[in-house]
Amino acid sequence: MAGLFDVDTTQAQQPQAGGLFGGLPATAAAASVVVKPLPGTALSLIPAPYQPHSDDELSDKEREDLEACKAGVDNLRTAFWIAGKSFETMSTAKLHREENPNFAEWVWDTWEVSESQLYRLIDEWRVGEALANLGHKPLEFHVRKMTELRRQTNDKVAITVYDTIARCRTRVTGEIVEKVVNGLGFLPKDADAADIGRRVRSLLDTPDDKPGSGEKDDSVPDISSLGTDSPKGERSPEPSNSNAGPLAAKDIERLHATLAALQEAAKKVNKAAARRAVEAQPDVAVPLIQEIGATLQQIDRAVAIRLPKPE
Numbered sequence: 001m002a003g004l005f006d007v008d009t010t011q012a013q014q015p016q017a018g019g020l021f022g023g024l025p026a027t028a029a030a031a032s033v034v035v036k037p038l039p040g041t042a043l044s045l046i047p048a049p050y051q052p053h054s055d056d057e058l059s060d061k062e063r064e065d066l067e068a069c070k071a072g073v074d075n076l077r078t079a080f081w082i083a084g085k086s087f088e089t090m091s092t093a094k095l096h097r098e099e100n101p102n103f104a105e106w107v108w109d110t111w112e113v114s115e116s117q118l119y120r121l122i123d124e125w126r127v128g129e130a131l132a133n134l135g136h137k138p139l140e141f142h143v144r145k146m147t148e149l150r151r152q153t154n155d156k157v158a159i160t161v162y163d164t165i166a167r168c169r170t171r172v173t174g175e176i177v178e179k180v181v182n183g184l185g186f187l188p189k190d191a192d193a194a195d196i197g198r199r200v201r202s203l204l205d206t207p208d209d210k211p212g213s214g215e216k217d218d219s220v221p222d223i224s225s226l227g228t229d230s231p232k233g234e235r236s237p238e239p240s241n242s243n244a245g246p247l248a249a250k251d252i253e254r255l256h257a258t259l260a261a262l263q264e265a266a267k268k269v270n271k272a273a274a275r276r277a278v279e280a281q282p283d284v285a286v287p288l289i290q291e292i293g294a295t296l297q298q299i300d301r302a303v304a305i306r307l308p309k310p311e
Helices: 060-073 080-092 103-111 115-133 140-152 155-168 174-184 193-204 245-268 271-280 282-302
Strands: 007-012 031-033
Touching (some): 060 080, 060 103, 080 115, 080 140, 103 115, 115 155, 140 155, 140 282, 155 174, 271 282
Antiparallel strands (some): 007 031
């Protein structure tokens, strides 16, 4: 899909009125993932789900909505909540009826998204939207776990859990999310979000999970953490200090290691292998592909700096 990994950092994703918190103000805006030149590049541009206007041919407005939703789905691997909302709108309004009345079949033929993944995305997009409005950039697996919490308890608890993790850790990983969700155990429907937040901080404050413990040595390249920003978009507090010789040498070493890791990875991955994996085990392969895409986006943001002009 053309433009799948294009990122427009000049456009901020606007908070949605009446979201999970009924208009929760965003503390920061996430970068909009853009699929050029189609519409549907931000959640606010995706029409809300509505009942079909008729069973006849699509109206001009419905065709417009369909194109916006199709473009939104093209954001699947980088802003899956936009894809989830797009899927729900197309399904509810039956905007697919001219191309194929069977929605799940049409989605598979068009985007190779399995039926189970399709309805999981529809189930998850509201949580993804709320987290994005807080300035987070969650992975689909993380939102899946928060959606499970949302079903068990309520909206505020689910969002509080992720937000607390993100503010206590420089990088949210699947391992941390699993640990916290498992540690919380069964929660009542009327669980208090503030109390749950305190419990999450307590779970993250165990000796083997404090910041700095168990981290990889600098000599081991970890391309998944490059360019990670805080939820508010603030850079790491470590100064760049371009005049420091030892630090600059270590930075060059990291760039060499990253390039080598990416070149090695490129030799092992191709479209045929990805397609076979998705066909064989979509529930396993799709989240992996999404994480690969998100990691590539992190690297792209990390090296998106103004370069000196060649002399």
